[in-house]
Amino acid sequence: MSQEEYLASKGQSLPEGWFKSDGRFKGWVAPDVCQKLGLAPSAAEAWEEGGGGKFQRKVSKSDVPSNLKAKGWSDARAFAASQLRKNPNAYFYRHTAPGQPQAQGEWTEEEHELFMATARKYGVGDKWGLFASYIPNRVGYQCSAYYTQVVIPSGLILDCRFRMDAWGDAVFVGNRGKYD
Template sequence: MRKSSRLRGIEPPAIEIETESTLEIPKQQGELVNDELWDGKLLKADEYFDEVTCQNAIRTQGNFTGWINPELIEKYQFELSATEAWEKNGGGKFSFKDPSGTGKKKTGSRTSAKAISQMMFKKNPNMYFYRHNEPGVEQWTGDWTPEEKEVFLKVAREHGCGDKWGVFASYIPHRVGYQCSNFYRSEILPAGLIFDKNYEYTPSGRPIYVGSHRSHS
């Protein structure tokens, strides 16, 4: 199959961030394929992007294999693994109806996900950092800086990416996990900077998740 680098002009998904990449995106060759005329066949990243992009891309299995930023581990005395953090801070059985593992399912008055995650700083850091910054650190919104993009790619190169966005975000001050996830899908993947085995592409370059349907927050 002929490889293509048809990227210019692609509108990012209408999600929380608007970014203007300073990183080079492969140039379009020929006209974009109208997704309305698309036959439904998805392209793997190596089929969609040009040879240079394929050679330079960071490749991930769709998993973040690291843990919290070591600087924060030392500063706040986090445990050294997710299992230890959970067990040494109360334990219990996690479920979406009982995310704190207390044995008390959510009933009656609704508690926001943000409020619940704020209570999980030590017990479930991934849940905490998905919606919150380090205590006392301001959350930034809007465009990502070039420096933030470089840190994002550095962390992905060293530890992989694609899930556990909370602990991934602990390496990027002022950003939380859902911002990292949105940035990944709206800018990093469409640019071909990272090839994730859990994503394939429409003919116009829109990344589509094809992995398992488990939560990858």
């Protein structure tokens, strides 16, 4: 069922301030993070400055820097740690900014407000690493989980790529339609 149908089944309506998402993040790394870390001002420049090449989703064991293998991280996390300058989306999906601790557990009201402001300004739904650069102490996979477990079920952001099951879980169904 749609998010609106789900809320109606619970006797609720859309909350104040709700909006629609097309499922795309249209920003880059948070400007303050770019400046602090000296990151390139765009994805194209970051990729080229990082050596260019063909983008691949699958990480090969040979792509994982040997000095990072010893940290006990998964290959994906170790590889992501090497991508801060070339592919910040991959980096911030699994890591906070260097020297910044990763928050655990429940989200604070301030984090929630930052999440919603970032989503309203730049969009939401993909590029979770870049999105996370706007939320200090959070990483991309935490933002993605917060989106599907809290934001979508609450109706704060309507995303036509998701349907709700009877238990209140957001289920990704892909681009079955687009919002006007």
